[in-house]
Amino acid sequence: MNRRTSDYDESDVRIRPSRRGSRPRSKDRPTHEDAVPGMVTAVDRGRYTVLMAAGVGGKGLPERVVLAMKARELGRKGIVVGDEVGLVGDTSGNPDGLARVVRVHPRRSVLRRSADDTDPVERVIVANADQLVIVSALANPEPRPRLIDRCLVAAYDAGLTPLLVLTKADLQDPGPFLANYAPLDVPHVVTSSASQDFEGLEALHERLHGRVSVFVGHSGVGKSTLVNGLVPDARRAIGIVNAVTGRGRHTSSSAVALRLPGGDGWVIDTPGVRSFGLAHVNLERIIVHFPDLEPGTALCPRGCSHDEEECALDAWVASGQAGPAGPSRLESLRRLLQARSGETD
Structure with a gap:
């Protein structure tokens, strides 16, 4: 005969012993005061390659590369190339x-992008860089000005100094293309398609001296060729351009930091990109990089996008207060704002 629920008492309940034991879990976490510093130079499937300086972590230890994994207490916190980290365990x-x-x-700077202009999720590419090297071929494949504009916006947003590097100048005159960026005062270096273009490499090396520079560009523009010329031991794979599509083949699968010979700077090579989403960028941060135009925005209506009929910048520029380069500077500003909003793609 079945018993009613009301007939049960505590003696009928069996308590299953806990497998975790009775010891209460402590909220205290180890401080890891003995953690030794290093710099992340590569990330591969949850393993981090970290460079440690000579003498760090023990007397007499030389400069060395250490393989590490992320500690559980860091949770979902991301770690990217360029991060300065603390290590425990085998750091020999x-x-x-x-x-x-x-x-x-804490990061001094962060270069990030989103998958597209409607995706609010930011993807950190590199940490602690101070220069963004935008590499573009003048021909084979054809340059993509809108992608360059987007990279410039990302550089300004991250507080990085932009540097435009044009390759394959022996195939196309760089003058007309550079004229489009003259109002922005973006520094540039021109190189040929020859892998041993010593003159171009020397000029580029001078711009990289003492800096942590991130190389970005779409596939086939000669980015890996430049990196191999600057860092001969890098041996970065070099792809070819498809004769039908005009696009290059991805050869770099992940970012990697490479030290320039002589130790006077770092080059971070990144995989080729075909899009650069800017959903995370605040438009006002772009205006700051146009100090000759920024005062004119004080007269704009509230919420002005600076690319509409009510914008006060048109009258400001027409009055001559922005200087003789005002019209071309305003055109460049609006081109970058449109690149951010996706109107030019």
């Missing part, structure tokens, strides 16, 4: 050892 550089990243130090 033993190829069979594995350290743990237990700390990510």
Whole structure:
């Protein structure tokens, strides 16, 4: 005969012993005061290659590369190339050892992009860089000015100094293309398609001296060729341009930081990109990089996008207060604003 629920009492309840034990979980986390500093130079499937300076982590230890994994207490916190981190565990550089990243130090700068202009999720590409090198071929494949504009917006938003590098100048005169960027005062370097263009490489090396520079560009523009010329031991794979589509083949699968010979700077090579979403960028941060136009925005109506009929910048420029280059500067500003909003793609 079945018993009613009301007939049960506590003696009928069986308590299953906990497998975790009775020890209460502590909210305290280890401080890892003994963590030693290093710089992330590569990321591959949850493993981080970290460069540690000589003498760090123990007397007499040389400069060395340490393989590490992320500690559980960091949770979902992302770690990217360029991050300065703290390590515990085996930091001797033993190829069979594995350290743990237990700390990510505050970033001085962050280069990021979104998948497209409607995606609010930011994807951090590189941390702690101070220069964005935008590489574009003048021919084979044809240059993509709108992608360059988007990279410029990303550089301004991240507080990085932009540098425009034009390759394959032996195939096309760079003058007309550079004229489009003259009002922006973007520094530039011109190189040929020859892998041993020493004159172009020397000029580029001078611009990289003492900096952490991120190289971006779509596939086939000669980015990896430049990196191999600057860092001969890099051995970055070089792709070819498809004769039908005019597009290059992706050869770099992940970002990697490479030190320039002599130790006077860093080059971070990134995979070729075909889009650069800017959904995360605040339009007002672009205006700051046009100090000759920014005062005129004070007369704009509230919420002005600076690319509409009511914008006060037109009258400001027409009055001559922005200087003789005002009209071309305003055109460049609006081109970047349109690049951010996706109207030019």
